[in-house]
Amino acid sequence: MKTIVTGVDGSRTAARAAQRAAELAAALGAELHVVCAYERLEVERLRQGSDELVRSTEDEAARTAVAAVRALQALYQALVLRPQAVEGKPGEVLVQVAEQCEADIIVVGNKRVQGVARVLGSIARDVARRARCDVYVVHTHER
Template sequence: MIKQIVTGVDDSATAYAAALRAAELAVALDADLRLVSAYGKFESERLEAGTEAILVTTEQSAYGLAGSVQARIRRELPTARITISAESGKPADAMVRVANDLSADLIVVGNRRVQGPTRVLGSIARDVAAHAPCDVYVVHTN
């Protein structure tokens, strides 16, 4: 029985399509969905405006992106149970790590860069499938 689904998100239309499909599956299966936004490495920048100073990090940006995707999906699927996380590293590594941590039953990925010459050079879907601790569902997003 599928109870925990993991998918990765970025700001692309194809990632959103895969995340929406993951959410549809989660609702249909009464499962929880974790949206993972990966960021390469932790970096920070201090922004100053007058007497105010704000620290902006890659982790915060990734978390904010996941939150905006979560809100967008909830508008379409209000009953979806969705949590978010920002994870360091490459997208495939981050999804596999989160799937391991959550004992996930399914990872959902899009098929962007799976066709043509790049399929030989590498893709997130291929890397996830090679290292996933669970089943992998590849969504046709092209």
């Protein structure tokens, strides 16, 4: 196994899944791509005097991915981590990135799993249905 992909969104459950992905990558000597999806590019410009601040959904997603990578790097110094921000729906983005980097496995959390009728959360279900590689669903809810 050489490449693993996982997604983050700033939530504690996504951080748990990313940590499990990092544990797996460290144990296998694999590279870990940490991806944050954003639905569509939106740009906001704020002016104050002669200063202009530009914020975008892409920048926010990139900051989320980088923050997750920094937290993981503190725990796994030798791990090769690649933060990415990609436009699209989370499940589709994870599959797309996995295909682009020829990932061996995608690691997702089971966030939003509720009730007896649902086996997987919507993102995990989308990834499992579309992925051409293995999918590891991490139990991320409080026990």
